Structure formats: C-alpha cells, structure tokens
Amino acid sequence: MMTPPAIVPEALLPLEKFHYTRRITMSFLQPLLSGILTGGVYALAGIGMSLVFGVMNISNFAHGDLMMLGMYLAYFAFTLLHIDPYLSLVLIIPTAFLFGYVLEKLFINRVINHPHQNQILLTIGLGLIMSNTALLAFTSDPKILTTSYSSSAFNLPGGISISVPLLLSFLITCVIIAILYIFLSKTTTGMALRATSQNREAAQLMGINVAKMSAIAFGLGTALAATAGALIAPTYYIHPLAGHSFLLKAFTICVLGGLGSVVGAGVGGIIIGVVEAMSSTYLSSDWKDVVVFVLFLAVLLFRPQGLFGKMGGQS
C-alpha cells in the first residue's frame, strides 16, 4: 500500500500556484478574445440591418441571404480570379452596393409606406428567391474556402492562440466601421441619411431626397451584409442556406443594441460573440443559445428600446 506524501514540498507550491492561475487566466482570456473577434463579424452583419431599419423603417428579412451572396462572391473571386478573400472586398463592396441600390429601386421602395407585414413578406420572398436560386445554381454542396492561413494561429504567451483569419476579419471590420462612422457624421450624404433616420417627414421638408436616401441606405446595408459574408467565408462554410443562421443573430444584435442604432449594433455584436464564447466555456456549447436569448429577454425587459435605442421612434 502506498500512502500519499503527508506534506507537499514547499518548493513546489509557487509553481503549482503559477500553473493554476495561468490555467484560470487562459480559460477566461481565450474565450473572451475569440468571442470579441467572432463578435466583430456579427456586429458588421447587425450594423447593416440596423442602418436599413433606421433609415427606412423596414425589417430586412433578406439580410441573411445577402450575406450568403457575399460568401459566394468571395468564393468565386478566390477560385476563379485567384483573389484573396479579404482583398476581394474591394470588388464585393461596390457590387453589393449596386445590387442593393437596384433592389431598393425595383422592389423595396414600393412597400416603404405600407404595413410592416407587407414589407416582411416582400423581404422574405426576395430572400427565398435568392437562396433557392443559389441552391439551383451552386447546388447544396457546401463549398470550403481554404486559404494558406485558414487554420493558422498566432500563439501569445500564456498559451493563448488567436486565429489569423478571425483577427484579419476583425481588423477589417474595425476599419469599415470607422469609415462608416466618418461617412455618417462628416459627409453631406451621411448627415442626410441620419436626418432621414431621425425624422423622415422633417427631412423631406428640409429638401432631402428621402427616396434617394432609402436607396443609398439599402445599398449600404447590402454592402455591409455582403462584407460580413465575405469576411466569415474563410473560416466558415459556404452554402445557399448559410445566411439563415446569421439572420436570427443579426436581428438579435439589432434589437439588443436598439433598432436603428449603428453604435448599438456594433456593441450588440461584440456582446453576443463574447456571451456565446463564455457560455460554451463555462456551461456547454449546447446551452449558448439559451444564455444569449435569456440575456436578450432580460435587456428587453429592463430596456425595451435596447441598449442604445431611442424611446418611441418613428410611427
């Protein structure tokens, strides 16, 4: 019979303590970082939807499918034109903006003053057409975009690793949000967009072409959705129905941050990303959606207008 040693040697204690604290910081910092990075892409998807809602007062149910189009654009730019998925944004953003602009001119502006259920049906319909066309054209085989850095990571001291593609997409997200912020606050068009968002009728009385603003907002929303899709493509898989899981996420982010608030959507995205990562670490990944939606309900209960939303809003 072996008896366990009665006393742990004194010399070992600091080392064990060190390992213990290291493990604790690692298990906290790692999901925090990976949550923030994933949340950045969620934020981008949420901002696009929030912008459209703010300016046009329309809930865009085709948002997820627009993301899916962005994924395919990135995929084909990579496989056919051999352009890196992150560089291909230079092509994807204007293409998607134009597509959104035309979409608004052809369909969306016809329902702008109609009841919400008509708008919802229209955008759901557009989304279905897009996803099913993609299903016919690209088949249901999920496409995998494998770049040289798809599964590489930076190793930080303390055993923390940061995914290279996630970090890149997070940095690009930050740049895009910064540009969007400058555009909205400094340019005439940006200010006109915000004016339309604050009060459509007053903006019109002040001589702002609100119809044009709507088209620009929808174009921007589409471009942001497609960008989010393209950014997630190298770390996710590309499938005609891939947008659907992000649609619900984008909605949650918008409502959490306050519908129509760009800042709110940005913060909301990061919160959702971190909460997901934390709950998979400390509970189980099976439970993360439960935690996200409990938090979501709690926010709605105490702040019905969302974290950064304004009270009431337009009628």
Added chain:
Amino acid sequence: MKKTFALVVAAALLAFPILAYSAPVKIGFINSITGKEAQIGENLTNGATMAIEDLKAKGIQVELVKEDDGGDPKNALAAYEKLVTRDAVMGVVGPYTSGCANVVASRADQYQVPLLVPAAAKEEITMKGYKNVFRLNAPANVYSKVLMDAVKAYKPKTIAFVYAATDFGVSTVKTAQENALKMGLKEVANEKYQQGQPDYRPSLLKVKALNPDLVFLVSYDADAILLMRQAKEIGLAPKAFLGAGAGYTTAQFAQQTEISNFVVSATQWTDDVNWTGAADFGSRYKTKFGKEPSYHAACAYEAIRIMAESASKSKNPASLRAALKAGSWSGIMGSVKFADYSGFTNQNNHPMLVQQIQNGKYETVYPAPFSKKKLVYPFKR
C-alpha cells in the same frame, strides 16, 4: 361505326405499352434532397440513380417516386404517407437521417408497406419490433465499437466526446460511452454542440486542456471540416481523432489534407473492400458523377436493388415483406440478410469498416480481413 373504331384504336394504343413491357415496379424513395444534410442526400440520390440503371439492364423496370424531407421528420412522415396512400408504392427506401427514419419507422406497421432504411444509424429504428421496417446499414453502436476495437491494441486511457446535438450524434455517443466503459477508458469531456455555428473553439479548448488520448467526434457535412480546422488552429492533437461516419467520410473532407490527414473514421463501405462489385461500383460512380462515392451512395444503391428485385417478384406489399424477411443477397455491401438478433428486428448484421485518411485518400485499416493498409497511431500533424 367510325367512332367505335377510333375508340378501339385508342384503347389498343393505351393498352399497348402494358402488353409490350411488364409493368414497372413502383418504389418510393425518401431522402434529404434539401436542408442541412443535402450534400449527403445527393450521394444517396446518385446511388439510387445507378441502381435504377443497373436494374434496367437486368430487365427490371423501376418507377422510383422520389420525395424530399429536407431533413425534417414531419416532412418525412408526410412523404411516406403520400407514397403509400396516393402513389400506392410496393415499398419505400429511406429516409436518410436518423430523426426522419425513426419517425417514419413508427408508422410503417400501420400502413403495412415495407420500409428499407439504407443508412440511418439510430438503434431504436429496428429495436421496437416493427414487422415492416428493415435496415441495411449497421446501427450506431457498431460505429463506436469498431472504432474503439481498431485502437484497442494501442491501449489508450482517456477519451473526450465532441458531437452534434442530433439524433445520430446523441445515440452514437451514448453507445460509445458504454463501449468506452467496457474498454476501461476514462471519459474526460463531453461537448455537445448545435450545428452550423461559426465558432467551436471554446469547446475544443476545453478538450485540449484535459489532454485526452482519444477524441471521438460525430458531425455532419461541413461541420466536420470546421471542427478539424479549429482543432488544428488551437493545437489540439490527441493520439487519435475518431470520427463516427457522416461528415468524416466525405470526399470533400479527405481533400482538405492539411486538417484531415490521419483522421480515423468508421464507415459502412469503402471501394477497396473485397465485397462483390464494390470496386466496380466505385469506379463507375467516379466516371458518372466526377467524385468519390461515400458509403451513403453504396447503401442507397444496394437498398434500392434489394427492394426492387424483391418487389418485382412480389404481388403486394405483404408478400414483399415476406420476401425481404426470407431472402439473402450478396453484392457491394457484402452479404445481406435481415435477421432478428440481440434486440434488433429485421436488421442486417453489417460488418463496419475503419478507414484512415492517408495522403488525401481513405484507406481501409480495420478489420484485418478487409484491409490492405496499417493504422497510423499516434496521430501526428
């Protein structure tokens, strides 16, 4: 008079096809053509297409009525009910997923139309004593059993489970836990995940911190690629990755050599196994569809063949059921016989194979009588 003549001619024309050919056998086929499992569904469709062609060459005309369940059990049930009531089929092959097959199986005895499940693994499907439910593939417990048998000689000590929260995932892991217990393996982590998420890193990091010898994975389709990619990213490297079927057995997964090399998986079929016509089926499939067949394609092929051949000799669903129960076949899935054993009813006691990806190709490594290559253990990057 003229009118009567015209009617007679019309009637003769209508009757002619029936006189010239024997009436085709009408069979239903429920599959996941759309939805999350659509990629695997396509393999089943291709297998079925090849079966119909081969049957035609043998002089058996088959009218295959295809139904899509989109991976949703209630659609699968509606499809089965439509097939047996409106289309009056002799028998039904499908559905693909465990969730769908389990629900449809529960109604087969009510409609008395035989159901042949080609590739769904949930054990329950053939454990309830349903008279009209037959299964070609091996059930979930065999997946984990054969995988663990393959690595037994290397004496692993600990195991972690990472799996999709689906019927297939949960039932496979449940039996895997029993098998692990018998082998004296210690379970260190149990991570169930929701499909289609972009970030599995937190779960994988938890597993990495516990440093298990074996990581047992159950995933469909693209999730398998995502999980292995993120596993490489965070540096998770156990002695072996054991993938139970589905997503770890597709050609697309094998092509991702950077992440898929040396992953071990259980499969119902490979094209280098020595079963009659398996190699030939593999090469014909590649020429026809331009990609490697997965085991699902072979399962669907053989299920349609068995169903159609038996149906062509039967008058009605009841006699078809008797024919399926009594018959035995030999083909690309080895020898097939629907037997009652250890709690199963009408279950083909199919021997499963263990394969390992070596240089982008699936190589059968276990059991010894069916394999040419040796298992590479421990896993290395």
